[in-house]
Amino acid sequence: MKDDKIIYITNEEVNRSNPNTTQDTPHEEEQKNIKQPKKKKSLYKYLTTILLATLIYVLCAWSSQVPMAEIIDVELPTIVFASLIITCLVENNYKKIAYIGYLIVTCVIYLLQPSYAFLISSALIAQVCVSLTYKIFYNVYDYNINNTEVVNKKQSRIVQYYHRMKYHIVLSIVIFVAFTLLSYYYPSVFQQLVMPALQGMNEGVNNGTVQLATIPLFTNNFTVAINMFLGGVYFSTVTLYLLIYNALVIGFTGSTLPIVYYLTFTLPHGIVELTAIILAGAAGFRLTQAIITILSGIPNDDAPFTDYVIVGGRMIADSLILLVIFTILLIIAAFIEANLTIPLGTTILGLI
Incomplete structure (x- = not known):
């Protein structure tokens, strides 16, 4: 009696024996x-x-x-x-x-x-x-769980910070500019929404409750900006609302005034002030990302929860840097608006 033999045939041999059989590389x-x-x-x-x-x-x-x-x-x-x-x-x-x-x-x-x-x-x-x-x-340049030290020695810390925050800032710019343009070209759509705020502002200026001085202007603008920043705790719902609402007010106001008059009395302080508002929105988005990152580590077994806390903490630090920047910008904007905008605008319009 001959011994039975077990023959093992590899997939490669099968493919050679049957050319019609295909196998993915x-x-x-x-x-x-x-x-x-x-x-x-x-x-x-x-x-x-x-x-x-x-x-x-x-x-x-x-x-x-x-x-x-x-x-x-x-x-x-x-x-x-x-x-x-x-x-x-x-x-x-x-x-x-x-x-x-x-x-x-x-x-x-x-x-x-x-x-x-x-x-x-x-x-x-x-x-x-x-x-x-x-x-x-x-974002490949951002902090991550596997490597919390995202450092490129060829780049300065400022450039690294820019790469981490650029999409937050661009998102804030897109939202603000988009709704400013919508409100400017479609004022009737947003009239009922923004008119109460404009009427309240005009009444405040007329009765003296709204003062065109550096400290009151800074306090008012900083209140809006800090609420946008802290709105990141609520997953940026408050941040989005304030960002969009302020954009609608600015666009609608521009549609109701002669463009030269509006720009003359807005641009001197507006460039600095609107930059601060946009950065406040970006800071709120970063804060939301930090909270989501920390929360995502609770049910996750891929890495220790402390790693998620470390990454989230560094994201919060990034948002705090923006907080310092937009606070300084708002101080500058308030000073310009209180002391330079009206005299400069009056001079420019007088020369036209």
Whole structure:
């Protein structure tokens, strides 16, 4: 009797014996693993963009008393379609084409039908905000759990700080500028929202409760800025509200005054003051990121909870640096507004 033999055949031998059988190489398997998360990421971005764009438009339409039936029948499908197009372009590495093209299309549509330009701009604003938020949490230059000491010896500490904070600042700029422009070009939409604040301000100046002096102006502006910063504790809900509301007030005020008059009495102190407000918004976003980072370490077994606390603490330190910067800027802005803006504006208008 012959001994039975067990023969082991490797996958490589099977492939050689059967040329029709295909097997993914390690590189091909890696590519498949990369494509799958990318598809999921694109889907999440698309859905988030739709939700955010819809929220922006619905809240604005609600403030201007647009019928909800009209929003559902016409505006909502347009927002979904516009969000799909811009997200697809951005996710397929056509960012410049998408953003520049959408800006051009928005301007052209505004000349033809302003209401539809509002729809397109809502999708554009939402997509930019979603992309920047993603970059904030996946910034390769930022602190991370595996390596809390992110240091490049070739870069100064200021440059490293800039790389950690640039997306927070850009996000704050985009939100502020976007809603300033919306309020400027669509003042009727936001009239009921901002008029009480403007009337209260005018009454305060007339009866003397609002003083155009350095300390009162600084106190008022610092109160707004510090609330924006501390709003990061509430996951930036307060930060977003104050950032958007102040942008709406500035844009609406600009739409009600002659542009030369408005800029003359706003730019001298406004450049410094608005920079401080934008930095306050960025500080609030950073504080929110720090809190989310710390909280994410509670149920996580990948690293000790202390590592998450250390990283979150360093993010809080970054936000405190912005707190110092925007406080100094607000002091400078208050001094300029109280002592230089009116005399300088009067002189400039007298020369024109």
